Amino acid sequence: MNAVVGAGVETGQKGPAPYVRIERLTKRFGDFVAVRQVSLEIQRGEIFCLLGGSGCGKTTLLRMLAGFETPTDGAIFIDGVDVTQVPPYERPVNMMFQSYALFPHMTVAQNVAFGLKQDGTARGEIESRVQEMLSLVQLNGYEKRKPHQLSGGQRQRVALARALVKRPKLLLLDEPLGALDKKLREHTQFELVNLQEKLGVTFVIVTHDQEEAMTLASRIGVMRAGEILQVGTPADIYEFPNSRFVADFIGSVNMVEGRLIEDEPDHVRIECAQLGAIVYVDHGVSSPPDAPVSVAIRPEKIQLSRERPEQTDNVLQGVIAGIAYLGNATRYLVRLPTGFLLRVTAPNVFRHEERLEPDERVWLHWHSSSPVVVTR
Amino acid sequence: MAALALLLTGGGDAVSVSAPAGTRLAGRFAAIRGALGRRAVIALPYAWLAVFFLVPFLIVLKIAFSNIQLSMPPVEPVMVWTADHVLQLRLHFSNFTFVFGDELYLAAFVNSLQVAGVSTLFALLIGYPMAYGIARAPGAWRNILFLLVVLPFFTSFLLRVYAWMGLLGRSGPINALLMQLGIIHEPVQLLQTDFAVYLGMVYSYLPFMVLPLYSAIEKLDLTLLEAAADLGCRPAKAFFMITLPLTKEGIFAGCLLVFIPAVGEYVIPALLGGPDTLMIGRVVWDEFFGNRDWPVASALAIVLLVILAGFVLLLQRVQAQEGEA
Numbered sequence: 001m002n003a004v005v006g007a008g009v010e011t012g013q014k015g016p017a018p019y020v021r022i023e024r025l026t027k028r029f030g031d032f033v034a035v036r037q038v039s040l041e042i043q044r045g046e047i048f049c050l051l052g053g054s055g056c057g058k059t060t061l062l063r064m065l066a067g068f069e070t071p072t073d074g075a076i077f078i079d080g081v082d083v084t085q086v087p088p089y090e091r092p093v094n095m096m097f098q099s100y101a102l103f104p105h106m107t108v109a110q111n112v113a114f115g116l117k118q119d120g121t122a123r124g125e126i127e128s129r130v131q132e133m134l135s136l137v138q139l140n141g142y143e144k145r146k147p148h149q150l151s152g153g154q155r156q157r158v159a160l161a162r163a164l165v166k167r168p169k170l171l172l173l174d175e176p177l178g179a180l181d182k183k184l185r186e187h188t189q190f191e192l193v194n195l196q197e198k199l200g201v202t203f204v205i206v207t208h209d210q211e212e213a214m215t216l217a218s219r220i221g222v223m224r225a226g227e228i229l230q231v232g233t234p235a236d237i238y239e240f241p242n243s244r245f246v247a248d249f250i251g252s253v254n255m256v257e258g259r260l261i262e263d264e265p266d267h268v269r270i271e272c273a274q275l276g277a278i279v280y281v282d283h284g285v286s287s288p289p290d291a292p293v294s295v296a297i298r299p300e301k302i303q304l305s306r307e308r309p310e311q312t313d314n315v316l317q318g319v320i321a322g323i324a325y326l327g328n329a330t331r332y333l334v335r336l337p338t339g340f341l342l343r344v345t346a347p348n349v350f351r352h353e354e355r356l357e358p359d360e361r362v363w364l365h366w367h368s369s370s371p372v373v374v375t376r
Numbered sequence: 377m378a379a380l381a382l383l384l385t386g387g388g389d390a391v392s393v394s395a396p397a398g399t400r401l402a403g404r405f406a407a408i409r410g411a412l413g414r415r416a417v418i419a420l421p422y423a424w425l426a427v428f429f430l431v432p433f434l435i436v437l438k439i440a441f442s443n444i445q446l447s448m449p450p451v452e453p454v455m456v457w458t459a460d461h462v463l464q465l466r467l468h469f470s471n472f473t474f475v476f477g478d479e480l481y482l483a484a485f486v487n488s489l490q491v492a493g494v495s496t497l498f499a500l501l502i503g504y505p506m507a508y509g510i511a512r513a514p515g516a517w518r519n520i521l522f523l524l525v526v527l528p529f530f531t532s533f534l535l536r537v538y539a540w541m542g543l544l545g546r547s548g549p550i551n552a553l554l555m556q557l558g559i560i561h562e563p564v565q566l567l568q569t570d571f572a573v574y575l576g577m578v579y580s581y582l583p584f585m586v587l588p589l590y591s592a593i594e595k596l597d598l599t600l601l602e603a604a605a606d607l608g609c610r611p612a613k614a615f616f617m618i619t620l621p622l623t624k625e626g627i628f629a630g631c632l633l634v635f636i637p638a639v640g641e642y643v644i645p646a647l648l649g650g651p652d653t654l655m656i657g658r659v660v661w662d663e664f665f666g667n668r669d670w671p672v673a674s675a676l677a678i679v680l681l682v683i684l685a686g687f688v689l690l691l692q693r694v695q696a697q698e699g700e701a
């Protein structure tokens with residue numbers, strides 16, 4: 001199914017045994033299929049991000065890992081043990097809830113100690129481990145506060161401490177940073193990665209914020225309508241999306257329809273009516289000839305110039321229809337003779353750059369390795 | 377008092393000093409009108425309480441310090457305007473010394489508190505699982521179950537207690553069923569026993585227990601229980617560590633709503649209890665209608681009120697302390 005040959009495809013060689021293995025997991029609510037035939041392998045010490053739009057089944061998948069939902073079909077293995085039917089209170093897994101779910105009638109220290117008390121840990125050890133956790137999340141001195149006496153960011157850190165204090169091998173986080181403002185969010189993302197490295201815990205993080213996923217994840221699983229469309233490193237997902245949805249969902253992209261007119265193992269030519277041109281791509285595509293395909297070109301991979309570029313393939317002309325200055329880059333909207341609008345992003349390298357003006361005629365070109373051809 | 381003081385001092389602070397005279401005047405007017413409106417809204421429930429609670433209470437209090445006399449009403453006036461133009465206030469404390477001196481009254485108080493306490497406990501033990509079941513029932517069922525709890529209120533309370541008399545009688549269906557099953561061979565005395573009183577109490581006051589409990593349990597965030605399970609807490613333990621403490625307010629409210637009317641209950645012990653079921657409500661009734669001794673009846677009522685108010689204050693104090701800690 002993968003349209004791009006030799007990139008982002010499983011090489012087939014076996015690494016170490018996966019820490020979490022999910023096999024054909026399905027969850028139905030009545031007639032509605034919330035999670036459909038999901039298979040996944042997550043390695044020890046990974047930060048795995050589940051990314052997808054609202055209602056695509058991320059939380060449901062996570063809740064099945066935690067044991068709050070019973071799968072309709074399929075199995076979950078943690079460290080080689082089938083835990084599909086194990087109740088949540090017996091799983092070696094802890095979860096940080098989207099709403100934090102702190103116990104309102106307990107103090108910060110009691111909240112953090114709760115999990116250890118369930119295991120019958122000795123009092124002295126509980127105290128020292130709670131202290132250790134609280135200093136890890138920088139909440140010393142807040143032991144006696146109740147959750148309602150804390151700020152949102154502090155509550156979030158208590159929730160994290162409570163989930164980590166039992167030293168789980170697997171930590172599930174459901175939109176852990178959803179309630180935080182942008183600055184605090186970025187700071188906490190950094191802290192989370194630090195913590196993860198320090199403790200060696202495997203993280204599975206649910207988010208619908210693609211930037212967050214790119215920042216945190218060692219690998220990302222993109223979900224849509226209960227299915228996992230693609231799994232890969234952030235760079236894989238961004239540079240080699242395997243479908244229109246993934247290309248569109250991650251980052252910004254120009255998506256045009258096309259038809260394969262020349263299909264060689266080392267290059268293809270695609271006729272794109274919307275561009276009024278033929279796109280030359282320097283890698284092969286595994287698709288039947290004449291099949292409809294989509295070509296995805298990232299805005300930052302298109303270059304603008306006043307002079308005609310030297311290359312002959314992948315050159316277009318257009319008129320600047322809109323300019324947005326973003327500080328680090330400038331975003332242009334270029335109208336092609338066909339009327340199609342292309343998004344182009346150009347970095348602002350020099351302070352006194354001579355910028356393009358609205359209504360100016362420009363040349364556009366891109367490298368023949370830049371377009372991604374997707375067949376679904 | 378507080379409202380009055382606010383009225384005298386408040387209102388003006390909403391007006392800025394630097395504003396020009398015209399707007400300042402208009403602003404002041406608007407502020408005063410707003411303040412008056414707000415106070416009127418607050419005053420309404422106070423007025424209601426004053427007319428329907430405070431005034432009757434003061435009348436009872438007055439009678440409690442009065443003396444019995446053959447007239448209508450059968451009490452001496454407390455304040456007398458004597459022939460030599462003296463306003464005399466005569467307070468008879470004898471009613472209270474009489475009440476505290478007689479062991480019968482003391483026993484009635486103790487017995488009432490005990491019956492009410494035990495009934496409250498049973499209502500809680502039965503009501504909590506009921507409320508829990510309703511709160512956790514699927515949507516459509518919840519409304520039906522809720523309706524079933526309040527359904528008894530659609531018929532008269534008296535009628536329902538009479539119905540129990542029929543059910544518990546020697547030839548009633550309960551005795552008949554027990555005999556059919558061969559558990560007993562001749563009818564047993566169910567009516568006019570303490571058992572019947574407890575049964576009637578729990579039956580009658582159960583809805584008052586279930587309703588506040590239901591609203592407390594229904595409010596409970598279920599993810600807290602998931603969080604507890606996630607941290608290794610078994611469901612049964614989670615109930616005692618999470619659910620119970622977080623529905624404490626509902627338990628307090630339900631217990632007060634059952635306990636307070638149960639202490640002064642008259643109808644249930646009178647109809648279902650035996651001749652030796654001694655409860656304060658019945659004693660007050662007897663003093664009032666049997667002996668026509670309004671002052672002693674009133675003194676009993678005042679003592680009861682003080683005891684119950686003490687209970688409520690104590691509970692509030694406990695609750696406030698727990699909220700702080």
Ligand SMILES: Nc1ncnc2c1ncn2[C@@H]1O[C@H](COP(=O)(O)OP(=O)(O)OP(=O)(O)O)[C@@H](O)[C@H]1O
Nearest residue numbers: 029032034052053054055056057058059060061208
């Ligand atoms: N208990 C349930 N009963 C019925 N449908 C449910 C239930 N829980 C979830 N669903 C449905 O399953 C789908 C997936 O829900 P889920 O909560 O997993 O979404 P999500 O990906 O976490 O979305 P979001 O980003 O908005 O949190 C949704 O369409 C939702 O309506």
Ligand SMILES: [Mg+2]
Nearest residue numbers: 058059060174
């Ligand atoms: Mg979700």
